[in-house]
Amino acid sequence: MAELNNVCSEMPEGNDAKHDFHHRLFLEPQEKKRSLKALMVKQVRKTCSCTPAKVKDCVFSFFPILQWLPKYKLKEYLLGDLMSGVIVGVLLVPQSIAYSLLAGQEPIYGLYTSFFAGIIYCIFGTSHHISVGIFGALCLMVGQVVDREVLRAGYELEPAALSVHADTAWHVNATVVPVNQTVQMLLCDKTCYAIKVGATMTFIAGVYQVAMGFFQVGFVSVYLSDSLLSGFVTGASFTILTSQAKYLLGLDIPRTSGIGSLITTWINIFRNIHKTNICDLITSFLCFLVLIPTKELNEHFKSRLKAPIPVELVVVVAATLASHLGKLKETYGSSVAGHIPTGFLPPSPPDWSLIPNVALDALPIAVIGFAITVSLSEMFAKKHGYTVKANQEMYAIGFCNIIPSFFHCFTTSAALAKTLIKESTGCRTQISGVVCSLLILIVLLVIAPLFYSLQKCVLAVITIVNLRGALRKFRDLPKMWHLSRVDTVIWLVTMASSALISTEIGLLVGVCFSMLCVIFRTQKPEAPLLGWVAESETYESLSAYKNLQTTPGIVVLRFEAPLYYINKECFKSALYKQTGVNPALVKAAKKKAAKRMLRGKEMGSGSNQSSISVECGSEPLGFHTIVIDCCAVQFLDTAGIRTLKEVCKDYKEIDVQVLLAQCNPSVRSSLIRGEFFKDGEDHLLFHSVHQAVDFAQGAQKHSGSCAYK
DSSP, X not given: OOBOEEOOSSOOOHHHHHHHHTTOOBOOOOOOOOOHHHHHHHHHHHHXXXXXXXXXXXXXXXXXXXXXXXXXXXHHHHHHHHHHXXXXXXHXXXXXXXXXXXXXXXXXXXXXXXXXXXXXXXXXOOOSSOOEEOOHHHHHHHHHHHHHHHHHTTTTSOHHHHHHHHHHHTTSOTTOHHHHHHHHHTTSOHHHHHHHHHHHHHHHHHHHHHHXXXXXXXXXXXXXXXXXXXXXXXXXXXXXXXXXXXXXXXXXXXXXXXXXXXXXXXXXXHHTGGGOOHHHHHHHHHHHHHHHHHHHHHHHTTTTOSSOOOHHHHHHHHHHHHHHHHTHHHHHOOOBOOOOOOSOOOOOOOOGGGHHHHHHHHHHHHHHHHHHHHHHHHHHHHHHTOOOOHHHHHHHHHHHHHTGGGGTOOOOEEOHHHHHHHHHTTOOSTHHHHHHHHHHHHIIIIIGGGGTTOBHHHHHHHHHHTTHHHHGGGGGHHHHHHHOHHHHHHHHHHHHHHHHTOHHHHHHHHHHHHHHHHHHHHHSOOOOBEEEOTTSSOEEETTTOSSOBOOTEEEEEEOOSOBOTTTHHHHHHHHHHHHTOOHHHHHHHHHHHHHHHHHHHHHTOHHHXXXXXXXXXXXXXXXXXXXXXXXXXXXXXXXXXXXXXXXXXXXXXXXXXXXXXXXXHHHHHHHHHTTTTTTOXXXXXXXXXXXXXXHHHHHHHOSSOOEEO
8 A cells, every 4th residue: 555645743732733634545556467478378369369259359450341341231321322432433433543653654554554543442441431532633743753753764865865875875884773774765665664664663652551550650640740731731632733734825845843843833933824735725614614614503402412423534534535636636636545445454573672762652542541531431330430550451451452452453442532422422331432443444354445535634623622621721710720829820831842952851841840839838938826715725826717716825827838858947937926936036135144143243243233133034935835736747857856856955945835737647756756745744745636735734833844745
């Protein structure tokens, strides 16, 4: 039994004794956990044990489809799943083709990606509602890496320059990277190399995600707050819009990447604005004129419409027919999607030689992908009353990248817009994802070649129109500013850095800035004085509430942050400011007065001696006790413990006692390990502020003081 109150050697008598006994609490601490070695042995035995029940649980948890598919209610669920799957599939076909351009790939690879993602997530995912497929921000990041690697390999050079490289390649050291890549080009053209880069990076991103699930490091996503992710997506939207602007104007300019690519791209656009293809410009304008109002009507009347109007598919079909019948490519030189083959290419492994080049780029893609997927899964699970497993979601999205990477696909994740459509059209399970994939399969096997004449400017318009949700976040800024100025600043910094610098660096800047905001907020926290609410034991901030009462001679202060090395000086400053007493200055004043008194004695000045004596020791401070409310102190480090020791020691030297109240078990444990109570009875710890104030009042009435912990 551990006694948490230091019992005074001499008990007060009468009513005061009863009152003082009220504060004496006895708490028995829990037994310490087993040693680390014992815990590890237990965990290993638990992990390595193999029973039929455990094998079954492992299989069912790894393949969630085995749990819910046998319980599938055909009559209740099938109609909703079919309807939502068909509607999302109809919307996904043009978006898959459009987002392929964003990822630097041919249209067929976007269809491959959407096909595999729905089926694989159905097998491994635990969410009933999210739609996994192509996501604009990730496509942009993939496309930037693809463009960089394609340029590094020399595929962007003119044919004459390429022949020079090929002729000279054999006369140069075979270890020179550009030469090797140029020779590789003879076996693989630009589009082939681009999908190799995309698939390799997708494979590595999937490996990262599965590793995160295996090692249960999903906590990484907590550093990506909602405001940070929203700012990142909005900033990336500006880059996406910029990358698609050249297709709207029909300009043939190189795609820029790296730091400042947004500004560089707009400079190139304005330099070549005189080369605008009028046919593409008019087509883009007409597509905007149809898509934006219809999308707005879909959103405005979504409660009345059973299904959104598939305006994107209508525009794609109409534009393809117009381009084919009007021979826009031959007559006006419009850029078109080109030949889209039917069927599937044979599977092939990632290019292992590219892994060192793209491994670092795949890390932010993996983190953003699983963060968005997990957050959307949890959001819709909470809304519909079921649970999802975060680690299994990481496995699911990881396999949605690893397996398709062998089939010429690029990175996928959950997408909010398509998930909202999926939910609103009656989705009940991931069977809707399979239906969506089957619809895309029909396009792959039969319909795909019909999109040969589809202008790229139409695909660019579809991509830009789908950015409206992210760009509308600017309308929420006043509300966000009212709710949290810090979150608003994080949003603005992440958005600006993602747009103006680069997407990867913007994400890193956002994470670092948000962590700095947390540090700064704990570095200079609030430390208000407290007063008690009449006829209660509740203490609240005097600066926040009126009509609170204070106890004469007792100062109650709450420090609203952990006490550690960063804010220890802030704690001292706040304490000195709120109490109006700096012990060091008081002691210095006393020493100075003592020296004066000593000089006065030597000079024989009796009257002087009398006044100095009063100055030295008799002037009251206005209080005799400081109670520190530690309810908001989550933890202490060694610097924090040392600071508390110094504060208690300094105030004790000027006859002021310091009491600690409402410390959590972690803080109490830190105080004990740090030998805070080594000097014993004068260091006081209480379970409530009211107890500490009561004790301080009682201690003034008695010459014998009692210390309670």
